[in-house]
Amino acid sequence: MRIAHVTDVYLPRLGGIELQVRDLALRQRARGHETTVITTTAAGPGSPVGTAHPGGLPVVRLGADRFDLGPGLGPYRTRPGRAVREVLAALRVDLLHVHVSAFSPLGWAAARAAAAAGLPTVVSVHSMWHDVAPLMRRYARWHAAASWPVVWAAVSSAAASAVREVLDGVPVAVLPNGIDxxxxxxxxxxxxxxxxxxxxxxxxxxxxxxxxxxxxxxxxxxxxxxxxxxxxxxxxxxxxxxxxxxxxxxxxxxxxxxxxxxxxxxxxxxxxxxxxxxxxxxxxxxxxxxxxxxxxxxxxxxxxxxxxxxxxxxxxxxxxxxxxxxxxxxxxxxxxxxxxxxxxxxxxxVAPRVHWNGVLDRAGALYETAAQRQGAWSGGARLLGSAT
The missing domain is CATH 3.40.50.2000 (Glycogen Phosphorylase B;)
Known part of the structure; x- marks a missing residue:
């Protein structure tokens, strides 16, 4: 399966989302999937778009290139849906896994475009929305996010409760971070x-x-x-x-x-x-x-x-x-x-119940649900290519 992980923030910037996305994508590759990370975080001065992690993980960096259509704060860039669809269609992605915090313009644009185009999509929330719930609710309602045919998840029960509230009761699964x-x-x-x-x-x-x-x-x-x-x-x-x-x-x-x-x-x-x-x-x-x-x-x-x-x-x-x-x-x-x-x-x-094998299995189950929600795995890349 070709899986694209979309995250506004990524290595070499260090943080919880950055490390978890890398580890999840690498472990999925070890299970036989083709995984790619799409981000707006630059690799460093002079680094080209489409660099790869030393561990063999391809990373598409949407920076100072034709997809960079607006300024941003730090690694954040705004992306219209069409530009995101072009990248995903070029990669011929079977499934999109979007990782967002509270402010994630790339993530939101990718989820909105992919879901509308018929690509199975999982959106994982990595932050607590409790303190920004009114703002997030207005944003979600403005984009009708609760009606998107995507699977929503959060990294903990506490985080999921706030996402569920923001999305007016939409089911939100728990997909925790992984650890050995x-x-x-x-x-x-x-x-x-x-x-x-x-x-x-x-x-x-x-x-x-x-x-x-x-x-x-x-x-x-x-x-x-x-x-x-x-x-x-x-x-x-x-x-x-x-x-x-x-x-x-x-x-x-x-x-x-x-x-x-x-x-x-x-x-x-x-x-x-x-x-x-x-x-x-x-x-x-x-x-x-x-x-x-x-x-x-x-x-x-x-x-x-x-x-x-x-x-x-x-x-x-x-x-x-x-x-x-x-x-x-x-x-x-x-x-x-x-x-x-x-x-x-x-x-x-007594070992904790949270471990990588369980996280990978749970992610796979969410991917199956996302595929069922969109109808099938195979149509995603074609639909992306033809979407307007």
């Missing part, structure tokens, strides 16, 4: 350290709330110096100001801001850590939290987000509803390390 839990499982068990290490991995941007987490950790340190150490991993526009705030707190806090680390370094860090913290209340999925849970770490996360799909309160970790409750929960765990050890034993013994 065994790749993250720490090989050797170790007891909770006398001075436990708290860890968090995130982009240093406002919606991930690293500043609130840093201030909660500084408050915990002030209440009990030397009771823990903490490592916050990630890069982003807030990193420099966070480092200044940490430096102003003085030496001896036991808190470190590492900047970005690669996956190998993160695995090593998780192996030496005791508790994972996920402070964002609007986390659509929480892949870093799932990686930590797969490694065996208990997770303390905000309730109401995607983490709740794989962390049950009191079983794989704890779900909290405010910064104050997060701080109080961590303080109570530092007072009772036996609770940390108990959840860690469970997480090591």
């Amino acid at each position: 839990p065994a790749e993250w499982l720490i090989p050797a068990h170790r007891p909770v350290a006398a001075v436990p290490t708290l860890v968090s991995v995130m982009r240093m941007v406002r919606r991930k709330r690293p500043r609130e987490l840093l201030r909660a950790l500084l408050a915990l340190h002030a209440a009990g110096p030397g009771r823990f150490r903490a490592v916050l991993v990630g890069d982003g526009p807030l990193l420099l100001s966070l480092r200044r705030e940490l430096a102003a707190a003085g030496a001896g806090t036991g808190i470190e801001l590492t900047g970005a680390l690669d996956r190998g370094a993160i695995r090593t860090l998780l192996a030496a850590s005791d508790v994972y913290l996920a402070p964002a209340p609007r986390e659509s999925f929480g892949i870093a939290a799932l990686e930590a849970r797969s490694a065996g770490l208990p997770v303390v996360a905000r309730a109401g987000g995607g983490v709740a799909d794989f962390v049950q309160h009191g079983v794989e970790g704890w779900l909290v509803r405010s910064d104050g409750e997060l701080r109080a929960t961590v303080a109570s765990l530092l007072d009772d390390p036996g609770r940390i050890a108990s959840v860690a034993r469970h997480n090591r013994a």
Whole structure:
């Protein structure tokens, strides 16, 4: 099957959507499908359109070429339906899998054009629409998106609920992000350290709330110096100001801001850590939290987000509803390390239900539904070529 994955954002830009789209497309190729990524993210200065990922994944980059018909913000470009149809028809695509967040002009244009032309289409939402629901609803109604013959999905139950509301009750499936839990499982068990290490991995941007987490950790340190150490991993526009705030707190806090680390370094860090913290209340999925849970770490996360799909309160970790409750929960765990050890034993013994084989199977089932909705697999490229 020829599958095109459309995403406004892609590598070399780093983020959850970018990595998940790449991994999904590569694993589908390993199962025998022909997959291509279509994006407006440039590969770099002077890079040609239609470059390929080192792993053998073709990437069509719609940048400064005949399809680039308007300016955009960062990687985002506006695309009229006709231009998108030309690209898809040239690729002779059997199915389109569109990946969108809240602002995804390429994704929306591709979904609208492909669905109208008769190409089986799945639209995956990778972000939480709760805070922008009124705006998204107006946009969706303007384009009559609820009536499109596409299959809608989101990366978690929480994300799906908002999409369902925006689309006035249209069914929305859950297609989670993928992971290989065994790749993250720490090989050797170790007891909770006398001075436990708290860890968090995130982009240093406002919606991930690293500043609130840093201030909660500084408050915990002030209440009990030397009771823990903490490592916050990630890069982003807030990193420099966070480092200044940490430096102003003085030496001896036991808190470190590492900047970005690669996956190998993160695995090593998780192996030496005791508790994972996920402070964002609007986390659509929480892949870093799932990686930590797969490694065996208990997770303390905000309730109401995607983490709740794989962390049950009191079983794989704890779900909290405010910064104050997060701080109080961590303080109570530092007072009772036996609770940390108990959840860690469970997480090591019981693998999470989310894994790549299940994600690939679930994607395949959604593709079948999309094909049934459009009538057949085979007509897509022909219809795209003849659509006006």
